Amino acid sequence: MNAWLLATAVLLTLGLPPCLWAASRGPAHERLAGLNLATTVATVLFLVTAQGFGRSSYADLALVLAVLGPAGTLVFARFLGGRSMDAADTEPHTEA
Structure with a gap:
């Protein structure tokens, strides 16, 4: 493997843990951003x-991931549907 490709692969691999950490913690909009960035980094890493x-x-796998990444974002957004983006707002709103 070329030295430049190896360096790129190492740097991209080191970029995945912060993305996965962001995708697993924090408010919903930060988790969504972490998921999108992790998908992009993994796609480039496979390429x-x-x-x-x-x-x-590996290129085929990257193309499949590039196609399914936005679908994962839509599924994530669908499950968050009517929920508030504020993490502190956990109680449902009731009409008086």
Whole structure:
């Protein structure tokens, strides 16, 4: 593997844990941003790996992830549907 590709793969791999941490903690809009960024970083990591090892199957995996990433965002947003973006607002609103 080329030295530049190896350095890129290492840096991208080091970028995944903060994305996953953001996707698992905090308010909903921060989790959504972490999920989107993790999907993008993983897609680029698979493309760099495909280039480095010369295997087209990794590029196929990256393309599938690139297509399913926005679908995951839509599913995430659907489940958050009517909820407030404020983490402190946990009680449902009632009409008086």
